[in-house]
Amino acid sequence: MRRDARAYLWDIQQASDAILRFIAGHDATTFAEDELVYSAVERKFEIIGEALGQLSKADPELAGRIPDMRDIIAFRNVLIHGYAGIEHRRVWDIAQSALPGLRMAVEELLREIAG
16 A cells, blocks of 8 residues: 655654754764764664655655755665765764755645645
8 A cells, every 4th residue: 555645754754853852962973972873863864765765756746846855865875775884974964954954845845735
């Protein structure tokens, strides 16, 4: 059974919120030193990328409205397949700079879909 596009957006929203909770109170150094936190953040980024990849198959037009969609999916692939070369600073920077915009775009799409 195919999932509704809203479910993928909701997954992205929930994973984004979790990342923001996980990194609260950290800076780049303490983030890189806390294996539990950086592992959890990386996992949530994997979920975001996978949900966006699935959304792009279920509703390409809707997914295309998410800024940097292809970059987000590519980042998920790096996390999964290039795990040995992941730099915690890069993950931290993405969480700080790109995640809030993604979160806002997804929230707007969910509001729009809800009517």
